[in-house]
Amino acid sequence: MKKGCDKISHLLSDAFDRKLSWVERIEVKIHLSMCSLCHSYAQNINMMHDIFSYIRHTDMSENSQLSKLKKLEIQKALKDQCDD
Amino acid sequence: MIEAMNAESWLNEHGDYLYRFALSRLHDEDIAADMVQEALLAAWRGKERFKGESSLRTWLVSILKHKIIDHIRKEIRQRKINDALENDPSSQFFSKSGEWEMNPRTWYDDPEKCCDDLKFRLVLKECLSRLPEKQRRVFELRELSGDDTEDICKACDITSTNLHVLMYRARLSLQTCLQKHWFRGSST
Incomplete structure:
Protein backbone atom coordinates (compact mmCIF):
# COMPACT_ATOMS: atom_id res chain seq x y z
CA MET A 1 0.00 0.00 0.00
CA LYS A 2 1.38 3.37 -0.95
CA LYS A 3 1.50 5.78 1.92
CA GLY A 4 -0.12 9.17 1.51
CA CYS A 5 1.69 12.49 1.58
CA ASP A 6 0.48 13.04 5.16
CA LYS A 7 2.45 9.98 6.35
CA ILE A 8 5.51 10.81 4.30
CA SER A 9 5.62 14.42 5.51
CA HIS A 10 5.49 13.06 9.08
CA LEU A 11 8.46 10.79 8.38
CA LEU A 12 10.36 13.65 6.75
CA SER A 13 9.91 15.65 9.95
CA ASP A 14 10.78 12.67 12.19
CA ALA A 15 14.07 12.27 10.34
CA PHE A 16 15.31 15.43 12.10
CA ASP A 17 14.52 14.06 15.54
CA ARG A 18 15.07 10.30 15.37
CA LYS A 19 16.75 7.71 13.21
CA LEU A 20 14.30 6.33 10.67
CA SER A 21 14.20 2.58 10.21
CA TRP A 22 15.56 1.02 7.07
CA VAL A 23 12.04 0.34 5.78
CA GLU A 24 10.93 3.91 6.51
CA ARG A 25 13.90 5.34 4.64
CA ILE A 26 13.11 3.24 1.58
CA GLU A 27 9.45 4.26 1.76
CA VAL A 28 10.39 7.93 1.85
CA LYS A 29 12.87 7.57 -0.98
CA ILE A 30 10.39 5.82 -3.29
CA HIS A 31 7.63 8.30 -2.49
CA LEU A 32 9.90 11.32 -3.09
CA SER A 33 10.93 9.98 -6.48
CA MET A 34 7.28 10.06 -7.53
CA CYS A 35 5.86 13.02 -5.66
CA SER A 36 7.09 16.52 -6.49
CA LEU A 37 5.01 18.12 -3.73
CA CYS A 38 6.61 16.07 -0.96
CA HIS A 39 9.94 16.66 -2.65
CA SER A 40 9.38 20.42 -2.36
CA TYR A 41 8.24 20.01 1.23
CA ALA A 42 11.39 18.05 2.09
CA GLN A 43 13.57 20.80 0.61
CA ASN A 44 11.65 23.52 2.41
CA ILE A 45 11.84 21.97 5.87
CA ASN A 46 15.55 21.35 5.29
CA MET A 47 15.92 25.02 4.53
CA MET A 48 13.93 25.92 7.68
CA HIS A 49 16.33 23.75 9.65
CA ASP A 50 19.31 25.60 8.12
CA ILE A 51 17.69 28.93 8.92
CA PHE A 52 17.23 28.00 12.59
CA SER A 53 20.79 26.65 12.89
CA TYR A 54 22.09 29.89 11.44
CA ILE A 55 20.01 31.98 13.85
CA ARG A 56 21.14 29.80 16.77
CA HIS A 57 24.80 30.32 16.00
CA THR A 58 24.56 34.03 15.33
CA ASP A 59 22.44 34.62 18.46
CA MET A 60 24.97 32.81 20.66
CA SER A 61 27.78 34.99 19.38
CA GLU A 62 25.83 38.21 19.89
CA ASN A 63 26.93 40.37 22.73
CA SER A 64 24.17 39.96 25.28
CA GLN A 65 25.73 40.29 28.70
CA LEU A 66 24.65 40.00 32.29
CA SER A 67 23.94 43.48 33.64
CA LYS A 68 26.52 44.94 36.03
CA LEU A 69 23.88 44.97 38.75
CA LYS A 70 23.08 41.28 38.30
CA LYS A 71 26.80 40.45 38.32
CA LEU A 72 27.18 42.21 41.67
CA GLU A 73 24.14 40.36 43.00
CA ILE A 74 25.57 36.99 41.91
CA GLN A 75 28.97 37.90 43.32
CA LYS A 76 27.39 38.70 46.66
CA ALA A 77 25.34 35.48 46.66
CA LEU A 78 28.46 33.45 45.87
CA LYS A 79 30.39 35.23 48.60
CA ASP A 80 27.60 34.67 51.15
CA GLN A 81 27.55 31.00 50.24
CA CYS A 82 31.34 30.75 50.62
CA ASP A 83 31.11 32.38 54.06
CA ASP A 84 28.48 29.92 55.33
CA MET B 1 42.47 23.82 38.62
CA ILE B 2 43.22 26.27 41.44
CA GLU B 3 42.18 29.15 39.26
CA ALA B 4 39.06 27.26 38.26
CA MET B 5 38.08 26.94 41.89
CA ASN B 6 37.63 30.66 42.31
CA ALA B 7 33.91 31.47 42.32
CA GLU B 8 34.40 35.00 41.12
CA SER B 9 36.50 33.94 38.16
CA TRP B 10 33.71 31.53 37.18
CA LEU B 11 31.33 34.44 37.01
CA ASN B 12 33.73 36.69 35.13
CA GLU B 13 34.89 34.13 32.62
CA HIS B 14 31.70 32.19 31.98
CA GLY B 15 28.82 34.36 33.27
CA ASP B 16 28.03 36.07 29.97
CA TYR B 17 28.30 32.85 27.99
CA LEU B 18 25.96 31.08 30.41
CA TYR B 19 23.61 34.03 30.23
CA ARG B 20 23.43 33.85 26.42
CA PHE B 21 22.86 30.11 26.66
CA ALA B 22 19.95 30.64 29.08
CA LEU B 23 18.55 33.56 27.11
CA SER B 24 18.41 31.53 23.91
CA ARG B 25 16.16 29.06 25.72
CA LEU B 26 14.06 31.28 27.94
CA HIS B 27 13.69 34.53 25.97
CA ASP B 28 13.38 36.48 29.22
CA GLU B 29 16.36 38.46 30.47
CA ASP B 30 15.48 38.40 34.17
CA ILE B 31 14.68 34.69 34.29
CA ALA B 32 17.81 33.90 32.26
CA ALA B 33 19.96 35.88 34.70
CA ASP B 34 18.32 34.16 37.69
CA MET B 35 19.04 30.76 36.14
CA VAL B 36 22.72 31.70 35.77
CA GLN B 37 22.81 32.71 39.42
CA GLU B 38 21.17 29.46 40.55
CA ALA B 39 23.48 27.40 38.36
CA LEU B 40 26.63 29.12 39.62
CA LEU B 41 25.54 28.74 43.26
CA ALA B 42 24.73 25.07 42.74
CA ALA B 43 28.02 24.52 40.92
CA TRP B 44 29.95 26.18 43.72
CA ARG B 45 28.19 24.05 46.34
CA GLY B 46 29.03 20.93 44.35
CA LYS B 47 32.50 21.95 43.22
CA GLU B 48 34.01 18.73 44.58
CA ARG B 49 32.08 16.91 41.89
CA PHE B 50 33.95 18.73 39.13
CA LYS B 51 36.62 16.26 38.17
CA GLY B 52 38.18 18.21 35.34
CA GLU B 53 37.22 15.50 32.84
CA SER B 54 35.31 18.03 30.77
CA SER B 55 36.08 21.71 30.55
CA LEU B 56 34.77 23.88 33.37
CA ARG B 57 32.44 25.64 30.92
CA THR B 58 30.92 22.35 29.74
CA TRP B 59 30.33 21.35 33.36
CA LEU B 60 28.71 24.69 34.22
CA VAL B 61 26.51 24.49 31.11
CA SER B 62 25.31 21.01 32.10
CA ILE B 63 24.24 22.36 35.51
CA LEU B 64 22.56 25.35 33.90
CA LYS B 65 20.73 23.03 31.49
CA HIS B 66 19.19 21.16 34.42
CA LYS B 67 18.11 24.41 36.04
CA ILE B 68 16.46 25.51 32.79
CA ILE B 69 14.70 22.16 32.34
CA ASP B 70 13.34 22.37 35.91
CA HIS B 71 12.18 25.92 35.33
CA ILE B 72 10.34 25.12 32.10
CA ARG B 73 8.77 22.02 33.63
CA LYS B 74 7.47 24.00 36.61
CA GLU B 75 6.13 26.73 34.37
CA ILE B 76 4.32 24.30 32.08
CA ARG B 77 2.79 22.53 35.10
CA GLN B 78 1.78 25.68 36.93
CA ARG B 79 0.21 27.29 33.92
CA LYS B 80 -1.27 23.99 32.77
CA ILE B 81 -0.02 24.59 29.23
CA ASN B 82 -1.56 21.66 27.50
CA ASP B 83 -2.86 23.01 24.30
CA ALA B 84 -0.90 20.84 22.04
CA LEU B 85 -2.21 17.38 21.48
CA GLU B 86 -5.89 18.17 21.44
CA ASN B 87 -6.31 20.03 18.21
CA ASP B 88 -4.88 18.24 15.24
CA PRO B 89 -4.17 20.77 12.51
CA SER B 90 -2.95 18.24 9.94
CA SER B 91 -6.51 17.90 8.57
CA GLN B 92 -6.22 21.43 7.20
CA PHE B 93 -3.11 20.48 5.25
CA PHE B 94 -4.25 17.17 3.77
CA SER B 95 -7.34 15.71 2.16
CA LYS B 96 -8.96 12.65 3.71
CA SER B 97 -6.98 10.43 1.36
CA GLY B 98 -3.74 12.03 2.56
CA GLU B 99 -2.97 14.32 -0.38
CA TRP B 100 -1.69 17.88 0.01
CA GLU B 101 -4.41 20.54 0.24
CA MET B 102 -1.90 23.39 0.40
CA ASN B 103 0.74 22.55 -2.14
CA PRO B 104 4.31 23.18 -1.03
CA ARG B 105 6.41 25.05 -3.60
CA THR B 106 10.18 24.77 -3.56
CA TRP B 107 11.96 27.74 -1.98
CA TYR B 108 15.16 28.79 -3.68
CA ASP B 109 16.29 31.59 -1.38
CA ASP B 110 19.58 31.66 0.47
CA PRO B 111 19.00 30.86 4.19
CA GLU B 112 21.75 33.20 5.43
CA LYS B 113 20.51 36.13 3.38
CA CYS B 114 17.00 35.54 4.71
CA CYS B 115 18.22 35.60 8.31
CA ASP B 116 20.09 38.85 7.80
CA ASP B 117 16.92 40.47 6.52
CA LEU B 118 15.06 42.07 9.41
CA LYS B 119 11.74 41.86 7.59
CA PHE B 120 12.18 38.11 7.24
CA ARG B 121 12.96 37.86 10.96
CA LEU B 122 9.70 39.63 11.76
CA VAL B 123 7.70 37.29 9.53
CA LEU B 124 9.41 34.28 11.09
CA LYS B 125 8.68 35.58 14.59
CA GLU B 126 5.05 36.15 13.69
CA CYS B 127 4.73 32.64 12.22
CA LEU B 128 6.29 31.14 15.37
CA SER B 129 3.98 33.13 17.61
CA ARG B 130 0.96 31.65 15.87
CA LEU B 131 1.87 28.11 16.99
CA PRO B 132 0.08 26.75 20.07
CA GLU B 133 2.24 27.52 23.11
CA LYS B 134 3.50 24.07 24.04
CA GLN B 135 4.20 23.23 20.42
CA ARG B 136 6.16 26.47 20.07
CA ARG B 137 8.18 25.83 23.26
CA VAL B 138 9.10 22.33 22.09
CA PHE B 139 9.93 23.51 18.60
CA GLU B 140 12.08 26.39 19.80
CA LEU B 141 14.00 24.25 22.28
CA ARG B 142 14.73 21.78 19.52
CA GLU B 143 15.43 24.01 16.53
CA LEU B 144 16.48 27.34 18.00
CA SER B 145 18.34 26.04 21.04
CA GLY B 146 19.45 22.71 19.58
CA ASP B 147 18.59 20.75 22.72
CA ASP B 148 18.50 16.93 22.84
CA THR B 149 15.07 15.38 22.38
CA GLU B 150 15.50 13.61 25.72
CA ASP B 151 16.06 16.88 27.61
CA ILE B 152 13.07 18.48 25.91
CA CYS B 153 10.80 15.55 26.79
CA LYS B 154 11.86 15.91 30.44
CA ALA B 155 11.35 19.68 30.47
CA CYS B 156 7.95 19.57 28.81
CA ASP B 157 6.71 16.36 30.39
CA ILE B 158 6.02 14.57 27.12
CA THR B 159 6.92 11.24 25.53
CA SER B 160 9.20 11.05 22.50
CA THR B 161 6.17 10.16 20.35
CA ASN B 162 4.46 13.37 21.53
CA LEU B 163 7.59 15.29 20.65
CA HIS B 164 7.62 13.90 17.11
CA VAL B 165 3.96 14.82 16.65
CA LEU B 166 4.50 18.35 17.98
CA LYS B 180 2.25 32.34 2.39
CA HIS B 181 3.96 35.40 3.82
CA TRP B 182 7.52 35.27 2.53
CA PHE B 183 8.72 32.63 0.10
CA ARG B 184 6.84 32.63 -3.11
CA GLY B 185 8.67 29.55 -4.36
CA SER B 186 8.07 27.87 -7.65
CA SER B 187 5.78 24.97 -8.33
CA THR B 188 7.39 22.03 -10.02
Whole structure:
Protein backbone atom coordinates (compact mmCIF):
# COMPACT_ATOMS: atom_id res chain seq x y z
CA MET A 1 0.00 0.00 0.00
CA LYS A 2 1.38 3.37 -0.95
CA LYS A 3 1.50 5.78 1.92
CA GLY A 4 -0.12 9.17 1.51
CA CYS A 5 1.69 12.49 1.58
CA ASP A 6 0.48 13.04 5.16
CA LYS A 7 2.45 9.98 6.35
CA ILE A 8 5.51 10.81 4.30
CA SER A 9 5.62 14.42 5.51
CA HIS A 10 5.49 13.06 9.08
CA LEU A 11 8.46 10.79 8.38
CA LEU A 12 10.36 13.65 6.75
CA SER A 13 9.91 15.65 9.95
CA ASP A 14 10.78 12.67 12.19
CA ALA A 15 14.07 12.27 10.34
CA PHE A 16 15.31 15.43 12.10
CA ASP A 17 14.52 14.06 15.54
CA ARG A 18 15.07 10.30 15.37
CA LYS A 19 16.75 7.71 13.21
CA LEU A 20 14.30 6.33 10.67
CA SER A 21 14.20 2.58 10.21
CA TRP A 22 15.56 1.02 7.07
CA VAL A 23 12.04 0.34 5.78
CA GLU A 24 10.93 3.91 6.51
CA ARG A 25 13.90 5.34 4.64
CA ILE A 26 13.11 3.24 1.58
CA GLU A 27 9.45 4.26 1.76
CA VAL A 28 10.39 7.93 1.85
CA LYS A 29 12.87 7.57 -0.98
CA ILE A 30 10.39 5.82 -3.29
CA HIS A 31 7.63 8.30 -2.49
CA LEU A 32 9.90 11.32 -3.09
CA SER A 33 10.93 9.98 -6.48
CA MET A 34 7.28 10.06 -7.53
CA CYS A 35 5.86 13.02 -5.66
CA SER A 36 7.09 16.52 -6.49
CA LEU A 37 5.01 18.12 -3.73
CA CYS A 38 6.61 16.07 -0.96
CA HIS A 39 9.94 16.66 -2.65
CA SER A 40 9.38 20.42 -2.36
CA TYR A 41 8.24 20.01 1.23
CA ALA A 42 11.39 18.05 2.09
CA GLN A 43 13.57 20.80 0.61
CA ASN A 44 11.65 23.52 2.41
CA ILE A 45 11.84 21.97 5.87
CA ASN A 46 15.55 21.35 5.29
CA MET A 47 15.92 25.02 4.53
CA MET A 48 13.93 25.92 7.68
CA HIS A 49 16.33 23.75 9.65
CA ASP A 50 19.31 25.60 8.12
CA ILE A 51 17.69 28.93 8.92
CA PHE A 52 17.23 28.00 12.59
CA SER A 53 20.79 26.65 12.89
CA TYR A 54 22.09 29.89 11.44
CA ILE A 55 20.01 31.98 13.85
CA ARG A 56 21.14 29.80 16.77
CA HIS A 57 24.80 30.32 16.00
CA THR A 58 24.56 34.03 15.33
CA ASP A 59 22.44 34.62 18.46
CA MET A 60 24.97 32.81 20.66
CA SER A 61 27.78 34.99 19.38
CA GLU A 62 25.83 38.21 19.89
CA ASN A 63 26.93 40.37 22.73
CA SER A 64 24.17 39.96 25.28
CA GLN A 65 25.73 40.29 28.70
CA LEU A 66 24.65 40.00 32.29
CA SER A 67 23.94 43.48 33.64
CA LYS A 68 26.52 44.94 36.03
CA LEU A 69 23.88 44.97 38.75
CA LYS A 70 23.08 41.28 38.30
CA LYS A 71 26.80 40.45 38.32
CA LEU A 72 27.18 42.21 41.67
CA GLU A 73 24.14 40.36 43.00
CA ILE A 74 25.57 36.99 41.91
CA GLN A 75 28.97 37.90 43.32
CA LYS A 76 27.39 38.70 46.66
CA ALA A 77 25.34 35.48 46.66
CA LEU A 78 28.46 33.45 45.87
CA LYS A 79 30.39 35.23 48.60
CA ASP A 80 27.60 34.67 51.15
CA GLN A 81 27.55 31.00 50.24
CA CYS A 82 31.34 30.75 50.62
CA ASP A 83 31.11 32.38 54.06
CA ASP A 84 28.48 29.92 55.33
CA MET B 1 42.47 23.82 38.62
CA ILE B 2 43.22 26.27 41.44
CA GLU B 3 42.18 29.15 39.26
CA ALA B 4 39.06 27.26 38.26
CA MET B 5 38.08 26.94 41.89
CA ASN B 6 37.63 30.66 42.31
CA ALA B 7 33.91 31.47 42.32
CA GLU B 8 34.40 35.00 41.12
CA SER B 9 36.50 33.94 38.16
CA TRP B 10 33.71 31.53 37.18
CA LEU B 11 31.33 34.44 37.01
CA ASN B 12 33.73 36.69 35.13
CA GLU B 13 34.89 34.13 32.62
CA HIS B 14 31.70 32.19 31.98
CA GLY B 15 28.82 34.36 33.27
CA ASP B 16 28.03 36.07 29.97
CA TYR B 17 28.30 32.85 27.99
CA LEU B 18 25.96 31.08 30.41
CA TYR B 19 23.61 34.03 30.23
CA ARG B 20 23.43 33.85 26.42
CA PHE B 21 22.86 30.11 26.66
CA ALA B 22 19.95 30.64 29.08
CA LEU B 23 18.55 33.56 27.11
CA SER B 24 18.41 31.53 23.91
CA ARG B 25 16.16 29.06 25.72
CA LEU B 26 14.06 31.28 27.94
CA HIS B 27 13.69 34.53 25.97
CA ASP B 28 13.38 36.48 29.22
CA GLU B 29 16.36 38.46 30.47
CA ASP B 30 15.48 38.40 34.17
CA ILE B 31 14.68 34.69 34.29
CA ALA B 32 17.81 33.90 32.26
CA ALA B 33 19.96 35.88 34.70
CA ASP B 34 18.32 34.16 37.69
CA MET B 35 19.04 30.76 36.14
CA VAL B 36 22.72 31.70 35.77
CA GLN B 37 22.81 32.71 39.42
CA GLU B 38 21.17 29.46 40.55
CA ALA B 39 23.48 27.40 38.36
CA LEU B 40 26.63 29.12 39.62
CA LEU B 41 25.54 28.74 43.26
CA ALA B 42 24.73 25.07 42.74
CA ALA B 43 28.02 24.52 40.92
CA TRP B 44 29.95 26.18 43.72
CA ARG B 45 28.19 24.05 46.34
CA GLY B 46 29.03 20.93 44.35
CA LYS B 47 32.50 21.95 43.22
CA GLU B 48 34.01 18.73 44.58
CA ARG B 49 32.08 16.91 41.89
CA PHE B 50 33.95 18.73 39.13
CA LYS B 51 36.62 16.26 38.17
CA GLY B 52 38.18 18.21 35.34
CA GLU B 53 37.22 15.50 32.84
CA SER B 54 35.31 18.03 30.77
CA SER B 55 36.08 21.71 30.55
CA LEU B 56 34.77 23.88 33.37
CA ARG B 57 32.44 25.64 30.92
CA THR B 58 30.92 22.35 29.74
CA TRP B 59 30.33 21.35 33.36
CA LEU B 60 28.71 24.69 34.22
CA VAL B 61 26.51 24.49 31.11
CA SER B 62 25.31 21.01 32.10
CA ILE B 63 24.24 22.36 35.51
CA LEU B 64 22.56 25.35 33.90
CA LYS B 65 20.73 23.03 31.49
CA HIS B 66 19.19 21.16 34.42
CA LYS B 67 18.11 24.41 36.04
CA ILE B 68 16.46 25.51 32.79
CA ILE B 69 14.70 22.16 32.34
CA ASP B 70 13.34 22.37 35.91
CA HIS B 71 12.18 25.92 35.33
CA ILE B 72 10.34 25.12 32.10
CA ARG B 73 8.77 22.02 33.63
CA LYS B 74 7.47 24.00 36.61
CA GLU B 75 6.13 26.73 34.37
CA ILE B 76 4.32 24.30 32.08
CA ARG B 77 2.79 22.53 35.10
CA GLN B 78 1.78 25.68 36.93
CA ARG B 79 0.21 27.29 33.92
CA LYS B 80 -1.27 23.99 32.77
CA ILE B 81 -0.02 24.59 29.23
CA ASN B 82 -1.56 21.66 27.50
CA ASP B 83 -2.86 23.01 24.30
CA ALA B 84 -0.90 20.84 22.04
CA LEU B 85 -2.21 17.38 21.48
CA GLU B 86 -5.89 18.17 21.44
CA ASN B 87 -6.31 20.03 18.21
CA ASP B 88 -4.88 18.24 15.24
CA PRO B 89 -4.17 20.77 12.51
CA SER B 90 -2.95 18.24 9.94
CA SER B 91 -6.51 17.90 8.57
CA GLN B 92 -6.22 21.43 7.20
CA PHE B 93 -3.11 20.48 5.25
CA PHE B 94 -4.25 17.17 3.77
CA SER B 95 -7.34 15.71 2.16
CA LYS B 96 -8.96 12.65 3.71
CA SER B 97 -6.98 10.43 1.36
CA GLY B 98 -3.74 12.03 2.56
CA GLU B 99 -2.97 14.32 -0.38
CA TRP B 100 -1.69 17.88 0.01
CA GLU B 101 -4.41 20.54 0.24
CA MET B 102 -1.90 23.39 0.40
CA ASN B 103 0.74 22.55 -2.14
CA PRO B 104 4.31 23.18 -1.03
CA ARG B 105 6.41 25.05 -3.60
CA THR B 106 10.18 24.77 -3.56
CA TRP B 107 11.96 27.74 -1.98
CA TYR B 108 15.16 28.79 -3.68
CA ASP B 109 16.29 31.59 -1.38
CA ASP B 110 19.58 31.66 0.47
CA PRO B 111 19.00 30.86 4.19
CA GLU B 112 21.75 33.20 5.43
CA LYS B 113 20.51 36.13 3.38
CA CYS B 114 17.00 35.54 4.71
CA CYS B 115 18.22 35.60 8.31
CA ASP B 116 20.09 38.85 7.80
CA ASP B 117 16.92 40.47 6.52
CA LEU B 118 15.06 42.07 9.41
CA LYS B 119 11.74 41.86 7.59
CA PHE B 120 12.18 38.11 7.24
CA ARG B 121 12.96 37.86 10.96
CA LEU B 122 9.70 39.63 11.76
CA VAL B 123 7.70 37.29 9.53
CA LEU B 124 9.41 34.28 11.09
CA LYS B 125 8.68 35.58 14.59
CA GLU B 126 5.05 36.15 13.69
CA CYS B 127 4.73 32.64 12.22
CA LEU B 128 6.29 31.14 15.37
CA SER B 129 3.98 33.13 17.61
CA ARG B 130 0.96 31.65 15.87
CA LEU B 131 1.87 28.11 16.99
CA PRO B 132 0.08 26.75 20.07
CA GLU B 133 2.24 27.52 23.11
CA LYS B 134 3.50 24.07 24.04
CA GLN B 135 4.20 23.23 20.42
CA ARG B 136 6.16 26.47 20.07
CA ARG B 137 8.18 25.83 23.26
CA VAL B 138 9.10 22.33 22.09
CA PHE B 139 9.93 23.51 18.60
CA GLU B 140 12.08 26.39 19.80
CA LEU B 141 14.00 24.25 22.28
CA ARG B 142 14.73 21.78 19.52
CA GLU B 143 15.43 24.01 16.53
CA LEU B 144 16.48 27.34 18.00
CA SER B 145 18.34 26.04 21.04
CA GLY B 146 19.45 22.71 19.58
CA ASP B 147 18.59 20.75 22.72
CA ASP B 148 18.50 16.93 22.84
CA THR B 149 15.07 15.38 22.38
CA GLU B 150 15.50 13.61 25.72
CA ASP B 151 16.06 16.88 27.61
CA ILE B 152 13.07 18.48 25.91
CA CYS B 153 10.80 15.55 26.79
CA LYS B 154 11.86 15.91 30.44
CA ALA B 155 11.35 19.68 30.47
CA CYS B 156 7.95 19.57 28.81
CA ASP B 157 6.71 16.36 30.39
CA ILE B 158 6.02 14.57 27.12
CA THR B 159 6.92 11.24 25.53
CA SER B 160 9.20 11.05 22.50
CA THR B 161 6.17 10.16 20.35
CA ASN B 162 4.46 13.37 21.53
CA LEU B 163 7.59 15.29 20.65
CA HIS B 164 7.62 13.90 17.11
CA VAL B 165 3.96 14.82 16.65
CA LEU B 166 4.50 18.35 17.98
CA MET B 167 7.56 18.88 15.79
CA TYR B 168 5.67 17.56 12.76
CA ARG B 169 2.75 19.92 13.32
CA ALA B 170 5.05 22.87 13.97
CA ARG B 171 6.99 22.23 10.76
CA LEU B 172 3.78 21.91 8.74
CA SER B 173 2.37 25.15 10.12
CA LEU B 174 5.62 27.08 9.77
CA GLN B 175 6.22 25.87 6.23
CA THR B 176 2.75 26.98 5.23
CA CYS B 177 2.97 30.31 7.06
CA LEU B 178 6.39 31.16 5.61
CA GLN B 179 5.32 30.16 2.12
CA LYS B 180 2.25 32.34 2.39
CA HIS B 181 3.96 35.40 3.82
CA TRP B 182 7.52 35.27 2.53
CA PHE B 183 8.72 32.63 0.10
CA ARG B 184 6.84 32.63 -3.11
CA GLY B 185 8.67 29.55 -4.36
CA SER B 186 8.07 27.87 -7.65
CA SER B 187 5.78 24.97 -8.33
CA THR B 188 7.39 22.03 -10.02
